[in-house]
Amino acid sequence: MEHGYVHVEKKGHGPAVVLLHGWGQNLYMMKFLQDHLQNQFTVFNLDLPGFGKSEEPLHCWSVDEYAQFLHCLLEEEGVKNPILIAHSFGARIAICYAARYPCKKLILTGAAGLLPKRGITYYLKVSMYKLCKKLSINLTMGSEDYQKASSVMRGVLVKAVNENLESLLPRIRCDTLLVWGEKDEQTPLWMGKRMEQLLPHASLIVFKKEGHFAYFYQSLRFQRIVDAFLEGEV
Structure with missing residues (x-):
């Protein structure tokens, strides 16, 4: 899959672990x-395309295109059946990857x-924004992430937040560990x-x-939980 420069740090020896950060x-x-896992695993830590030192995608990628990019990257490294550890937006990519490829x-x-x-307030804001746009009235809307993003990455963000990956979850056959913050407001505990419920082999741990x-x-604490979950994989 065609893409620009991607900044990847590869450390350690052993089974492959891939780390995917959030938006x-x-x-x-x-x-x-x-740093913690490199003594037992080959750990790939990367700036996802459009973040950190990595170049933006050449167009507005969907989450699935990010997953295809990751597959191509790992194929180049000779990695099959990786362990994926992902947060927030990175977890979107991990879900798409695991539903499509072995993990x-x-x-x-x-x-x-x-x-x-979404409650009535959200839909009122959307209606107001559409009306103002029709009347050529400038109105700043969208999250802080949206406001800070380039035009390409805004497109990526809009695609991502409007995509429901629920139907992919039952297709993921590998053991899955879910770790959540009790007070998470961006991706609530529900x-x-x-x-x-939807993942065939999943357990949830909540940090109060x-x-x-x-x-x-x-x-x-997260490291200890990861160690316990990955025990026997080396």
């Missing part, structure tokens, strides 16, 4: 985990991929519980009083 982040967010194990934390429950970046702020 607006970069490989730094997973560096603690790479040894999957760890998803604060995973995006389900459509949020999403983790729903994923646990933590939010969307629970894995990062509770990094030592």
